Amino acid sequence: MSQLISKTPALLGLAFRPFFLFGGVFSAIAVALWIASLNGWLSFNPYGGSYFWHAHEMVFGFVCAIVTGFLLTAVQNWTGIPGIKGRALLLLLALWLGARLALAIKAPTIISATLDLLFLPAVIYCLAKPVITIKQYRNLLFVPILLLMFVGNLVSHIALWRGDFVTALQGIYGAAWLVVMIMTILGGRIVPMFTANGSQTTKVNNIPALEIATLASTLFVVLCQASGVAKLIPASVNFFVCALVAGIQFWRVLRWRFWVTTKVPLLWSLHISFLFMPLMLLLLSIHYFTLAWPSLSVMPIVTYSTAMHLLFVGAMANMILAMMARVALGHSGRPLIPAPIMSLAFIAIALAALTRTVLMWLLPSASYWLLNTTAFLWILAYGIFAIIYWPVLTRPRLDGKPG
Template sequence: MSTQSPIHQDFQVPLFRLAFRPFFWFSAAFGAISIALWAMAYSGRLVFSPYGGSYFWHLHEMLFGFTVGVIVGFLLTAVQNWTGVTSVKAVPLVLLFLLWLCARVMMFFPDAFSALSIAILDVLFLPAAALAFARPIVKVRLWRNLFFIPILLTLAVLNGLMHLSLSGAVAVSAPSIGYLTVLLISLVMTIMGGRVFPMFTANGTGTARVAPIAILEKLSIGSVLLSVVATLGFLNTPAIVLGLIYFFTGAINLIRALRWRIWVTYSTPLVWSLHLSYWFVCLGYGLLGLNQFQLLASASTALHAITVGGIGFMILSMISRVSLGHTGRRIAVGYTMTIALVLMLLSVVSRVALPYLLSDYALAIQVSAALWVMAFGLFMVRYAPVVFRARVDGRPG
């Protein structure tokens, strides 16, 4: 009988055989719980005093808790496919996941832990994830994917600055840092969208894959990068220039998205949802342009078009697809997840449009939040057997 530890064989706990498993499911759960708590706190139905206060906590945790958790789960899963080298799993994955989870839990109890300990633990997560991501890339010298490292480390810096903003140690405010973080995350989405959405469309609909146009790809991604740089406060970019950059970013990316042919995806929920999520990113940039020209009173609507419509909608669709593919299942969803995706679409529309249609702003927030919670709640129920059990084809991962 072999006495070798399971750690050195195929890890015996399915949840920690590949990074998408814990990070997708628990990030979805955290996102559902967080939005529910925020909606109740915003409407005055819950007295909630987390680390930094309820507004800071909502802003920080939806970006550096929910969104970053999914990004890390996706990258640490994808890098194994890209390189052919086993990604982080077993005990190292458990430790990385606990680093993420402990920071989330500690922020609920600011009186039990020092602000410094919470900040340090939280900020350490992204550099640790970047190190785990870099190892297989460096091993096979797949340098074209190394650019994700500076993105992850820049997110870590922004996270640190957001923590420092609480004490006034930096002049910039948490909302301003959050604004820039949303744009940086949209850069990740535009990069990955161009890589996989045409392929997913072709595979999901049985149609020919749309070939990229090099100049359009460069302009689409470059415009988002320019938006991030131009938004940096110390550059003092004139509002008219920044507005034009945002308009161009939204327009060129919409042209890119239209080439992916959403009209062939109507019977494929896991594909049309990805297309629509990308459209909301484009809409968000257009609305940011209107805000710079003072034609939209607040940037909040624009940012929520990107966060709820782009980030949230894209995440729900992507984690649904990736979880099926990496557990040996057929990449198709039934009624449950189709309903979840429709609910998510309604959540986006509610968050962007209802504040202008209802006199009660808090009610608009609650409607959108309830739809969000139901959408991610359905994912949690439907995908618990997927992520907590071994692959159906018996393969590792």
């Protein structure tokens, strides 16, 4: 067994290693290409055009890579069955990389779409197999979410092929909303425990009724938004629903006691990401308020895209950075103490979220500078992560264990 371990490169020891590293690097490159193309600094004509590519790749390229790394690492802890590694992991990584390259260079549609669409089913197989083997069916709840994300990707490709950009974008947004459900489920599982352990305080037990209300209400919003049904519902109803769910999510987040985490970067960064969830829902409720009662609105109109970017850059990107920083240390046998410069990365990505959303909403005339500032802050945050965590993710565990 030890000989097999020694022959497997550390980078391929567990799924978090390559997907965190390549996913983080890819996100910085993708944002750089997007902002350079937007500013006219280079001619970039990827699959579907630069706007579709940017939206698609930040969800199905970047976010899906990190979700894959996290879930295919966590499933080993859940089941006790060794996670995907070595040659099998290399093939899965190659499929992801091949799809990213094909889309970027605008390879023939059949090649680009096929490579891209094969990835999530492969991940689902790797996730479901060990869970089914030991009949731990409660952890199969992530499988239908990933399946629906695959459907969203399929819709985006088919709609793009038919020239229906609105539906193509709906497929991408739909998948992003499903990640909200993943975050909501994981939040209740990990944040109270991480907070107690990291801050050396008593763990806050979940209130069953609050957890059910959070999961059920969030699921309702997610299904309405992901499916496009929300477009058929009166704006006034959407306003009340989003405001209600924002309040429930905010109550839940407050119970996790952000204030005890201020001296622990791996904790306060995680709490910030979950705080962006109710803030995103609040901003979305304001969007619907201005649609339902335009004469009552005294503020600039909040576009749907602005609210979604608070989800993308605020909740998702912050949680991803915080979780990668923690999981990479823990699963490589290192103390849960990040390099001091990671605090700058955490602050940068949080500021990027506010710059791209709240500031652009309140100062639309400064959109050009705010977009460029957002891109700079994102590249800074994930660039720091790539540099600091490169040796962590490419070298063996400090304790000599596999993984």
